[in-house]
Amino acid sequence: MKAVLMEARGGPEVLRWGEIEAPQPGALEVRVQVKAVALNHLDVWVRKGTASPKLPLPHILGCDVAGIVESVGPGVEGFQPGEAVVLNPGVSCGRCERCLSGADNLCPNYQIIGEHRWGGYAEYIVVPEVNLAPKPAHLSWEEAASIPLTFLTAWQMVVDRLRVQPGEDVLVMAAGSGVSVAAIQIAKLYGARVIATSSSPEKLSAARQLGADEVVNYNEPGWSQRVKELTQGKGADAVVDHTGAEFWPEVIKATAWGGRISLSGASSGSQATTPLAHIFYRQLSILGSTMASKSRLFPILRWVDQGKLKPVVGMVLPLEAAAEGHRRLENRQVFGKVVLRV
Ligand SMILES: [Zn+2]
Numbered sequence: 001m002k003a004v005l006m007e008a009r010g011g012p013e014v015l016r017w018g019e020i021e022a023p024q025p026g027a028l029e030v031r032v033q034v035k036a037v038a039l040n041h042l043d044v045w046v047r048k049g050t051a052s053p054k055l056p057l058p059h060i061l062g063c064d065v066a067g068i069v070e071s072v073g074p075g076v077e078g079f080q081p082g083e084a085v086v087l088n089p090g091v092s093c094g095r096c097e098r099c100l101s102g103a104d105n106l107c108p109n110y111q112i113i114g115e116h117r118w119g120g121y122a123e124y125i126v127v128p129e130v131n132l133a134p135k136p137a138h139l140s141w142e143e144a145a146s147i148p149l150t151f152l153t154a155w156q157m158v159v160d161r162l163r164v165q166p167g168e169d170v171l172v173m174a175a176g177s178g179v180s181v182a183a184i185q186i187a188k189l190y191g192a193r194v195i196a197t198s199s200s201p202e203k204l205s206a207a208r209q210l211g212a213d214e215v216v217n218y219n220e221p222g223w224s225q226r227v228k229e230l231t232q233g234k235g236a237d238a239v240v241d242h243t244g245a246e247f248w249p250e251v252i253k254a255t256a257w258g259g260r261i262s263l264s265g266a267s268s269g270s271q272a273t274t275p276l277a278h279i280f281y282r283q284l285s286i287l288g289s290t291m292a293s294k295s296r297l298f299p300i301l302r303w304v305d306q307g308k309l310k311p312v313v314g315m316v317l318p319l320e321a322a323a324e325g326h327r328r329l330e331n332r333q334v335f336g337k338v339v340l341r342v
Pocket residue numbers: 092093094095096097098099100104107108109
């Protein structure tokens with residue numbers, strides 16, 4: 001099959017267009033013909049070697065896939081060749097206490113498609129049958145591929161970790177990122193008032209179109225004061241953040257007394273200084289978050305079917321242009337997902 005092979009760790013140039021033997025589906029596995037694969041920052045971290053530095057090479061990146069079931073392995077009963085699907089990116093043992101209690105993203109053997117196993121920068125991908133979900137019929141392939149990883153991540157942050165309530169003020173950092181595009185919509189679905197931050201007037205305007213009630217430019221010094229003003233001096237009750245060390249001091253200041261911050265990344269660096277007095281005296285909660293239980297894809301897809309959650313595709317490129325896609329993602333030039341068409 002044709003694929004974009006990661007042949008070394010490094011810059012976008014390590015991604016090479018080539019041929020490799022297509023994987024065969026084993027028992028309870030399905031081979032999917034990839035139609036679209038969305039890029040995530042995780043792809044960049046794996047490419048650079050900051051995530052999974054010991055992965056055998058060549059490797060195939062790509063966690064977010066939409067496609068058509070091409071063939072099924074022994075024992076597969078729920079799907080047949082020809083069905084349109086989206087892939088759930090988390091793979092876990094399915095037997096341990098955490099898997100069986102619905103916390104499969106805390107399974108000791110938890111893997112992400114495209115990180116710990118071959119992903120979707122290819123014509124075909126093999127995944128366990130339990131990782132398939134029907135593709136929402138009204139979406140394009142590119143839109144469908146834009147859903148899983150970012151909406152799952154945002155769902156666990158907003159719903160499971162922050163437990164956002166109607167009427168709360170929710171601050172969503174870096175509104176142009178895939179996770180934040182999803183978090184704005186999910187927080188609105190749960191009845192919150194959303195304050196979104198971004199770095200340019202164009203992205204702030206796009207955040208408003210997604211449903212953000214207020215927008216703040218976080219490139220302006222002291223931007224947390226603006227969040228305070230918008231909340232009558234209180235600050236945000238709940239914060240969705242993955243912006244990292246550069247913005248962390250202001251994120252803490254922008255959070256209300258008793259507020260919660262959910263963190264799912266640290267784009268600008270992970271070595272940050274936390275004023276501990278703010279944590280205990282103002283009674284802040286910091287809630288780490290990575291991915292979500294596979295089960296959360298079901299409510300997400302129901303809301304997508306109803307048109308209440310919408311993937312945002314910022315740019316579509318052919319699969320061969322994966323390296324260019326990585327550059328665009330890293331430069332943060334795009335509002336919404338960068339998607340490769342296969
Ligand atoms: Zn498990």
